[in-house]
Amino acid sequence: MTAYQDRATFASAQTAQHRIDLLLIAGMVEDGARVLDVGCGTGELLKLLEEKKKVDGRGIELSQSGVNFCVAKGLSVIQGDADHDLVNYPDWAFDYAILSQTLQATTRPKEVLQELLRIARHVIVSFPNFGHWRIRSQILFKGRMPMTWNLPEPWYQTQNIHFCTIADFRELCVVVGAKIERSFALSPHGRPLGSRVPPFLHNIVAQQAVFLLTADEKPPTD
């Protein structure tokens, strides 16, 4: 079995868990939009967006096997690194740039977010909320780096190097001048938390979060 078939198996196993938050992201994207999915993995979201929203979709993925798998499926994907390669794109090249579960794996999350706000009119970011009560309690009571179902790797081999909480991310948005158009706090199953959960509890009970951002200051158009 080749590396990319491995990933395909992995992707289909994850589908049931991820589907709902991917649908949520897809719901924010306008029909026919130009979309860049940064860290697109095996192209699950891109495929969904092409099917449901008829987008002009592109992807960047770090793993070559993931890229080759995507291209063989007919998706437009290149091998690349969010930390270095976004600089090549012109201003507002896309309607939407998407960072789905990728931000925490970048070396320079602030610069990556700034680049995305430059190259796309809207930026959608989803990330695991490090402020979740299980994570807090693992550090507080066990004194160990937390491991949960969606963060299953031990600290020494995880790709995630820059964790943040929902509160941290909101602060980053202020720092980079991003306007939060919409935000969702998600349950472990990827469902938005209902109205029974008041917003001040989101940073404690949400396993992940999804934000739709726009830049405060638009780059000049030509």
Next chain:
Amino acid sequence: MSRLLVTGSEYRTIPLACQLFQSSEPLPLDCGRSLETFQIAYQTYGELNADKTNAVLVCHALTGDQHVADRHPITGKPGWWETLVGPGKPVDTKRYFVICSNVIGGCMGSTGPASINPATGKPWGLDFPVITIDDMVRAQSRLIEHLEIPDLFCVIGGSMGGMQALEWCASYGDRVFSAMPIATAARQSSQNIAFNEVGRQAVMADPEWRAGRYLEEGTTPAKGLAVARMAAHITYLSDEALHRKFGRNLQNRQKITFGFDADFQVESYLRHQGISFVDRFDANSYLYITRAMDYFDLAADFGGVLANSFTGTKARFCLVSFTSDWLYPTRESRAIVQALNAVAANVSFVEIDTDKGHDAFLLHEPELFATVRGFLESAGAKRGLTAAEEGISGEGI
């Protein structure tokens, strides 16, 4: 399909099962001269659909020709890309109308240095104007016009064929729906110019070359051309591939001879490559086509900025490189991808892990096949091309 003779090569007559496009309209060339008349030998496979939206132009590499997917009339071997092009294969001739032309400057029926110079009635030899990749593409575009195809569904090619695909996108961007430049570069590197120069010097050092007039004098610079081919062939492979194939194995002997016979299998293999090449290729064509590659620098015509050559492109691109290709390494493809990103073009890029070197694009590479198939099917869906009635066969993957 008519059977024709190669009219340019007087020293041999080759039966060609292909078609010929003859133009009496002058072809302006980058060198400032022009060809008053020219001809292109080409081969087609499959059927052009009613909307003329399914034409795929396959561009050949340095020593290739129009016989991409049928038996070669001289060598008797299968077409050079028969792994990829054919019914049910990734470039599916049941779905696409495939065109492959012999480039201008070539020696398999297209006008080249072995053709007769109408002004003198003798073979052109070195009086033939120096041509460029752009000239080759300009001639091809005339062929495509002649076939009354408004725009190509895809231009695909490896190595020099990839250069032509890139040139098509830069020069005739509105006539290209998608492009697959494979194992190529947007400009010839200094190292590759150096290798080409070694080959040309080998040809020109052969006393039988006769300052390029060997056709008139009835000689053939076979030794020089064979050496050129041997040197070039090494660059098409990789150290790993050569080692896997030959190691230090001896050829038909138990021990070394302390002489200069082909003791090693690798020597014997190269000599065979060199000798068999001479049978099917014209020495002056080798000089002209390597020169065309050397002069290739896509950015040069666009202020030195590669991205400018793709400004406003609507084409979908898929670039492919191979990890062990040291002639056109991955960084060359990546530079093209970055330029395409800079104009927000729709681009895919796949690097295939293989030890087969540059030649991998011609060999059995399942990941290449999957990439080509996936890209063409997806582009075909965007183009509104329906799947073949027989359905999509898994053959060739």
